[in-house]
Amino acid sequence: MPTFSYTGRLRTGAKKTGTLTAENREGAVRQLAAMGLEADRLIQKRATFGSAARQLNKRVKNADLMIFTRQLATIVSSGLPLTQGLDILAEQTENVNFCAIIDAIAQEVESGETFSDTLRKFPRAFPDLYTHMVRAGEASGDLDGVLIQLADYLEATEELKRRIRSAMTYPTVAFSLILLIAAGLIVFVVPQFEEIFGAFGSALPAPTQLLIYVSNFLRKWYSIAIIIGGIIGLIAALRLYGTTPMGRYNLDAVKLRIPVFGDLFRKVAISRATRTLSTLTRSGVAILQAMEIVERTAGNEVYAKAIRDAAEGVRNGETLAEPLMRSGVFPAMVTRMISVGEKTGALEGMLMKIADFYDSEVKATVDSLTSLIEPLLIAMMGIVVGGIVIALFMPILELPQLINK
Template sequence: QAGILDTVLAKLSTYLEKTEALKRKIRSAMFYPAATIAVGFIVTTILLVFVIPQFEDLFKDFGADLPALTRMVVDLSEWFREWWWIALFTVVGGVIGAAQAHRRSARFRDFLDGLVLRVPLIGDIVRKGTVARFARTLSTMFAAGVPLVEAMESVARASGNAVYEKGIRHIRDEVATGGSLNVAMENSHLFAHMVTQMVAIGEESGSVDHMLAKVADFYEDEVDQMVSRMTSLMEPLIMAVLGVIVGGLVVAMYLPIFKLASVF
């Protein structure tokens, strides 16, 4: 319509590249913890199903009371071998049920997305990633000449978070009634003061798209740095947790042997 198809396509290309890069960063941050937890779960399952029963047969020949920790682990192993399908059904059913509820229930989606925003560190990454998507999408559409109120609907759908999606639609309604964009954003309490100030400067100077692009660049860099910090922080934390779990199982199995050795 405006005769600038090449310019708009170039901006759209940049937008898509930036958005995909941001998604890849967040996915890469989640991959290592998820993979490590999965391996830890597999190792724990192998210990409970195959290793601990061997020790249990050995302990029966001792003819003495087992330490409380060992008894608890043996009971857990017996329960897991008999009722493993309940644990599997609970985990799989919980994941599938949560995914379906997130897709079909607006109330559950609002609750879950709001809960994610309150999780330490991860919530910050999600919040800044959402603001970056908001700024990048609105900048691209504004530069392409799409009317602001119309653009806000697309921006809301592209936000990726139910809390921000609802907030952006409130901003759209406020702008549609004659309010300024920066005041509507400030009233939503979803954006940092720096973001609203940048938008206010853009509105005064007639360069909203340029200012939003700067906001998007800033927050994308922030997400990149936070992902790197989180990955380096979570590696030793997850290894410590897995070490406690697996090490606790091993120690529980060797406690009766140590006790027997001390008697002799």
């Protein structure tokens, strides 16, 4: 929690100085008011670099970083010194951990460290893309312009994430409801029919026997433990497999083949890769260095490998479009636009146009996702519930035959 030093006046007019701790400046003012003090001077004490470094175990939210970048760009472009701008933002930031980091950065910059070198000391708060762009902005003397590009990039990335979360919410909730309905029928309805079937005195159809077996299993106390344990074990196995290079690649390849969602994941990956590469190269980062960052931030190992292979091709003298075309994961439209951008010297702008196009495609896909998935979910509901009902009524339909016998 930040520490504030204050100088204030009591109601009697006597002056008083001291220190206090509060979550933010407003909290400190409230504490002084409760003490009967009117603050003349209230300054947040600077965090030491070491104390800020201890905050590295906590990530900074993308929304906080986005707001910080946008505000810092405005402050720097207005002509205020960078350290003064950082001091202002540290006072305004509500996130205590991020406030300590900003304060320590201001202290390092004031002591002569470059802004980009200081940011590199906080890798969980400021990713590689951020620090490389800031370094390019410092070298070109256009730090405020680079910060504006960064803010635009972070906003676009956050909007893309929001759309993906929105797309995944409906099918997840609907699928969970289907499972709950099926479980309710099996646990509470099937036992009632089991008592009726017991009076028939004859062998039940195989689907009905299977349904009763599942119902009896789920009603035992250890069944939940087995199911939960199995799910946890499967998730743990997949995560462990995903830590290996081959596992990451194979799992990401499977994601791209999922009906409906695979196409969405593909569009997101292309949008992210092209936007990141455009933002980096536009800010002055060298193409090969930019591609290394794109590879690390691709979010999908299939596309990361394609970028890695493309970087190797560029290093060997090829154009960017050629190895991307060979990869087979970038559509022909994308590689043709990149080729035109390279030939006309407008690669950064062409990459941004590709990213904007695929962003609009993602938005359209998300907007139409409900109409695409709803028939599948209805069909699944019909198969699950209909299968249970048919299995329950099969013995009843065979009852006349048993009576005739």
